[in-house]
Amino acid sequence: MNNIQKNRWKDQAFKFWGIFCTMIGLVLLTIFIGDILIDGIRRIDWDFITDLPSRKAENSGIYTALMGSIWILALTTIIAFPVGVAAGIYLEEYAKNNKLAGLLEINISNLAGVPSIIYGLLGLEVFVRIMNLGASVLAGSLTLSLLILPIVIVSTREAIKAVPQSIKDASFALGASKWQTIWHQILPASGGGILTGVILALSRAVGETAPLIVVGALAYVPFAPQSPMDEFSVMPIQIFNWISRPQAGFIENAAAAIIILLGITFIMNGIAVYFRNKWQKKWK
Amino acid sequence: MKKVVCILSLALTLGACGSKNEKKGDAHALNGTIKIDGSSTVFPVSEAVAEEFRNVQPDVKVTIGVSGTGGGFQKFSRGETNISNASRPIKDKEIAICKENNINYLELEVAYDGLAVLVNPENTWVDSFTIEELKKIWEPAAQGTIMKWNQIRPEWPDEEIHLYGPGVASGTYDYFTEAVVGKSGSSRGDFTASEDDHVLVQGISGDKYSLGFFGLAYYSENKDKLTLIGVHNGTEVVKPSLETVKNGTYSPLSRPLFVYVNSTSVKSPEVVEFVNFYLETAGELATDVGYIPLPEEKYTQQKESFKSFVADNQ
Numbered sequence: 001m002n003n004i005q006k007n008r009w010k011d012q013a014f015k016f017w018g019i020f021c022t023m024i025g026l027v028l029l030t031i032f033i034g035d036i037l038i039d040g041i042r043r044i045d046w047d048f049i050t051d052l053p054s055r056k057a058e059n060s061g062i063y064t065a066l067m068g069s070i071w072i073l074a075l076t077t078i079i080a081f082p083v084g085v086a087a088g089i090y091l092e093e094y095a096k097n098n099k100l101a102g103l104l105e106i107n108i109s110n111l112a113g114v115p116s117i118i119y120g121l122l123g124l125e126v127f128v129r130i131m132n133l134g135a136s137v138l139a140g141s142l143t144l145s146l147l148i149l150p151i152v153i154v155s156t157r158e159a160i161k162a163v164p165q166s167i168k169d170a171s172f173a174l175g176a177s178k179w180q181t182i183w184h185q186i187l188p189a190s191g192g193g194i195l196t197g198v199i200l201a202l203s204r205a206v207g208e209t210a211p212l213i214v215v216g217a218l219a220y221v222p223f224a225p226q227s228p229m230d231e232f233s234v235m236p237i238q239i240f241n242w243i244s245r246p247q248a249g250f251i252e253n254a255a256a257a258i259i260i261l262l263g264i265t266f267i268m269n270g271i272a273v274y275f276r277n278k279w280q281k282k283w284k
Numbered sequence: 285m286k287k288v289v290c291i292l293s294l295a296l297t298l299g300a301c302g303s304k305n306e307k308k309g310d311a312h313a314l315n316g317t318i319k320i321d322g323s324s325t326v327f328p329v330s331e332a333v334a335e336e337f338r339n340v341q342p343d344v345k346v347t348i349g350v351s352g353t354g355g356g357f358q359k360f361s362r363g364e365t366n367i368s369n370a371s372r373p374i375k376d377k378e379i380a381i382c383k384e385n386n387i388n389y390l391e392l393e394v395a396y397d398g399l400a401v402l403v404n405p406e407n408t409w410v411d412s413f414t415i416e417e418l419k420k421i422w423e424p425a426a427q428g429t430i431m432k433w434n435q436i437r438p439e440w441p442d443e444e445i446h447l448y449g450p451g452v453a454s455g456t457y458d459y460f461t462e463a464v465v466g467k468s469g470s471s472r473g474d475f476t477a478s479e480d481d482h483v484l485v486q487g488i489s490g491d492k493y494s495l496g497f498f499g500l501a502y503y504s505e506n507k508d509k510l511t512l513i514g515v516h517n518g519t520e521v522v523k524p525s526l527e528t529v530k531n532g533t534y535s536p537l538s539r540p541l542f543v544y545v546n547s548t549s550v551k552s553p554e555v556v557e558f559v560n561f562y563l564e565t566a567g568e569l570a571t572d573v574g575y576i577p578l579p580e581e582k583y584t585q586q587k588e589s590f591k592s593f594v595a596d597n598q
Contacts, residue, residue: 055332055573135349213350216359219324220331220348222338231347241350243480245328246501246574251482 033262040255048256052222053238057249060242062257067224068137068217068232069206069264075141075228076148076205081198084149088156088194093182112150119147120214128215135216138228143211148201155197159190192279199272203265209236235261314341314554321349322356322369325455325499326541328573329395330369333562336569340561344554353455354378357544363387366549367559370542371397371455388547390593392586394562395570395577398500398524399460399537402510406492409433409440414516415536418464421445421495427472433493441493447475448484448496460497463536485509497537500524501574529576541575545590547597556594563587 051061095101123143133139163186171181187194212234219241221233235257242254320330327350334346351359353370360368361381373391374382382389401418403410417436420426433440450456452469457477462468478484481502488494489509503512503524514523517535528534543562549555563586567577 052335052338053331054335055328055569216321216349216351218321218347219327219350220334220346222334222347223345241324241327243482244324246481246499246505248505 036255036258036262040252040257040259043252043256044259048253049260053220057242057245057247057253060250060253062235062238062260064221064224065233065235065238065257066260068221069234069261071137071225071228071232072141072144072212072234073202073206075137076144077198077202079141080145080148080152080201083145084152084198084201085156085194087149088153088160089182089186091153092157092160093178093186108150108153112154116147116208117210117214119143120211122146123211123215134229135218135231136229137225137232140212140215140217140232140234141228143215144205144208147208147211148205151201151204152198155201156190156194159193159197160186162193163189188279192276195275195279196272199268199275203268206234206264206268207236207261209234209240213237235264313343314557315343315345316552316554317345317347318367318549318555318558319347319349319365320367320369320543321351321359321365323353323371323455323541324350325353325371325397326369326394326543329541329566329570329575330367330543330562332569332573333558333565336565337558337561341554341557344558346558360389360544360546361385361387363546363548366546366552366555368544370544371539372458373542374544388597389544390547390590392543392545392559392563392590393540393578393582394543394566395541395575396529396538397541397575398529398534399456399463399497399539400500400503400524401497401513401515401537402488402495402503403513404488404490404492404494405509405511407494407511410495410513412514412516412521415464418515419466421447422461422471423465424470424472427474443493446487446491446494447472448487448494449475449477450481450484450498451477451479454479456497456499459539460537463539499574500529500576504574526571526576530579538576540578545593547593550594550597559590560587563590 048061049066050063051059052063053065054060091101091104095104120143123139123146127133127139127142128135131139133142167185167189168181171185176184216231217237218231218233219237221231223230225232239254239257239261242250242257245251320334327348330348334348337344337346348369349356349365353372356365356368356370357374357378358381359365361378361384363385368389374389401413420436421430430436431444432442433445434442436445449460449471452471457471458468461471465471476484476487478487481498484496484498485502485506488496489506503510512523514521515534515537516522517533520533522528522534524534524538529538532538543559545555545559550559563583567580567583570577
């Protein structure tokens with residue numbers, strides 16, 4: 001075997017190894033989704049979505065948990081989006097090379113790696129007790145906002161970095177101020193990337209259980225939240241609660257609720273992809 | 285002019301009073317919120333009661349959290365909740381905090397939970413265990429030394445014993461270790477632990493040389509996959525069942541489940557109504573969710589003690 005043959009063989013081997021690695025994720029996801037679909041798809045109907053929790057598996061529904069999740073998602077977006085994007089813009093455009101920025105950068109990366117339950121403990125002490133918000137939707141949303149802020153900030157910065165220097169230079173050359181450049185050039189150009197980051201961060205928030213349990217989210221609430229100060233439950237807590245019940249009917253319920261939760265995250269990821277494509281085309 | 289206003293407002297106030305009294309008189313439609321938190325083991329019972337209570341008093345909002353028995357008492361002792369679910373009696377430390385915050389309470393038993401000891405259906409040699417044998421298997425000193433079935437009784441096979449049990453954070457584990465080893469939370473570490481009891485069911489049903497324990501409700505749902513083993517209570521071998529747990533002969537592996545009621549809360553009629561409803565329906569609803577009801581007279585007794593507790597705290 002000469003050198004050329006050897007290299008070709010290596011090339012082929014690596015290619016198959018690559019295919020194998022790519023397939024692991026895909027196959028696992030397929031098995032997982034298939035398994036859940038088999039267990040739960042028959043259980044999903046309109047009643048399942050509009051019913052309150054019950055001790056009888058066949059009468060229970062996810063209404064309050066679903067409403068709680070929607071509330072949490074909406075409030076978390078309202079809080080985390082402006083704060084995270086503004087912080088990202090500041091770090092990328094204003095505080096580029098000073099010491100403070102370096103320190104902030106390290107801290108933000110570290111925060112992204114803090115286990116979520118720690119955020120729960122922080123939320124319990126600061127929002128629930130000191131700020132006296134109680135175990136409310138608002139306290140839960142603030143906690144989750146803290147949790148996803150690092151992700152939002154990092155993805156905002158990445159998106160802004162991807163905007164070519166030539167565009168900024170052109171804007172400045174035409175006499176635009178820094179703010180005008182950011183508002184009229186950089187943000188529109190990086191909007192798709194920023195939105196993608198925010199939506200992916202929110203998809204993570206919608207699946208969080210531990211921090212919300214610590215903050216005091218409930219397992220049984222017979223009403224949907226009417227205001228940010230109301231108590232709430234969320235889908236992952238409802239799922240966890242059902243999984244830990246001995247009766248087989250609850251396992252089916254849990255599978256059905258998982259399908260709906262997966263559906264929500266898929267739709268959110270879909271929206272992220274859509275925005276990314278739309279923005280990219282417009283900009284080109 | 286002033287007089288007219290005075291009279292009018294007086295009339296209005298009186299009128300308001302009148303209508304309020306009337307409301308109390310007919311079918312007493314109550315409203316308000318009742319906050320419950322605590323053990324996830326007791327949760328299914330409280331959830332069932334809250335669900336049924338909705339039919340009787342649709343305007344009373346009952347919410348239930350699952351912070352665990354300890355977490356529940358933490359909130360209860362700060363006066364943040366009206367009722368606390370507990371799978372063990374309140375501890376001295378927790379009582380002290382309650383006293384500090386001027387919180388009096390009443391302890392009520394609502395149902396029993398049995399712990400089942402289980403083996404694989406292909407296991408033909410075990411017919412019963414004594415508590416000493418279970419202790420020999422599970423105590424911390426057994427780790428690395430008691431590894432084979434024939435170390436427990438010589439006639440049992442010379443095969444490795446595989447242990448399964450609930451995770452160390454669960455109340456079930458605490459209770460089992462307290463009853464068997466003698467010290468809550470102390471056991472050998474080399475067993476397959478899972479917070480999800482379905483995993484334990486699967487583990488034991490797929491392993492001929494397995495031995496495990498968990499709540500009786502999980503056995504009732506998986507009777508075909510597991511063999512229930514009787515435990516010697518000092519006089520005879522008893523298998524856990526509705527009867528033996530209820531009459532106390534399945535001992536020491538059965539435990540009462542509690543709710544604690546805050547004394548200031550019983551000033552609100554909706555809490556009083558709810559607790560009375562709880563004691564009335566708990567027996568039937570406990571069966572629905574897989575637990576075992578107390579004997580009827582125990583509920584009656586507790587209704588009486590709750591009545592005097594309410595009277596003392598008005």
